[in-house]
Amino acid sequence: MNEKILVTYATRTGSTAEVAQAIGDTLSASGAHVDVLPMQNVQDLSAYRAVIAGSAIRKSQWLPEAMRFVEKFRADLGRKPFATFTVCITLAMSNTEQYRGVVAKWIAPVRELVTPVSEGLFAGHLDFSKLPLNWDTFLLRVTVALGIFPRNDRRDWNAIRAWATNTQTLL
Ligand SMILES: Cc1cc2nc3c(=O)[nH]c(=O)nc-3n(C[C@H](O)[C@H](O)[C@H](O)COP(=O)(O)O)c2cc1C
Numbered sequence: 001m002n003e004k005i006l007v008t009y010a011t012r013t014g015s016t017a018e019v020a021q022a023i024g025d026t027l028s029a030s031g032a033h034v035d036v037l038p039m040q041n042v043q044d045l046s047a048y049r050a051v052i053a054g055s056a057i058r059k060s061q062w063l064p065e066a067m068r069f070v071e072k073f074r075a076d077l078g079r080k081p082f083a084t085f086t087v088c089i090t091l092a093m094s095n096t097e098q099y100r101g102v103v104a105k106w107i108a109p110v111r112e113l114v115t116p117v118s119e120g121l122f123a124g125h126l127d128f129s130k131l132p133l134n135w136d137t138f139l140l141r142v143t144v145a146l147g148i149f150p151r152n153d154r155r156d157w158n159a160i161r162a163w164a165t166n167t168q169t170l171l
Helices: 015-029 064-072 074-078 096-106 108-113 135-145 157-168
Strands: 004-010 033-038 048-058 082-088 118-123
Touching: 004 015, 004 064, 015 033, 015 048, 015 082, 015 157, 048 064, 064 074, 064 108, 082 096, 096 108, 096 118, 118 157
Parallel strands: 004 033, 004 048, 048 082, 082 118
Antiparallel strands: none
16 A cells, blocks of 8 residues: 655645645655645546645635646545645734634635545745736735735744644544
């Protein structure tokens, strides 16, 4: 039986990829065999005994390719331990705790397809240096200017690693 764990991710500006790598490194450090791959590079799950899939949030949703991944592999994922993680900027707001339930609802479409054993919800990074200037990013700049969303990198690496360690016991 294969003992590898897949950590796979969908990202636009890279912050979710780095979260995936931190999760993979945490699992590897405790002896697991782990692949960390972008979702578009995953064609087959048969090599993996468990899957952790994560996406950045845009407009209160997982990225389309992340949803397609779960839809495509729904049957396989239902037969393996499956965990999700989500990276967004809402969880970087000062009053984070009141928004965790809101963010958890954004992942309901994933949960309807496959039931995860664990769901990581993490603050991300609004990196305007990697974003084009368009209406959506203009609105985001306004929310930052108003002090609603923070501009800097708000990923909490200790929380990410702690979640990975805890999730490993469930896989
Ligand atoms: C166009 C756009 C829309 C976004 N929409 C949301 C949103 O609805 N809710 C939220 O919490 N974060 C939102 N974000 C913030 C991203 O989820 C956050 O910056 C995340 O770290 C990006 O991950 P990535 O670097 O892996 O692409 C949005 C970011 C962009 C650029």
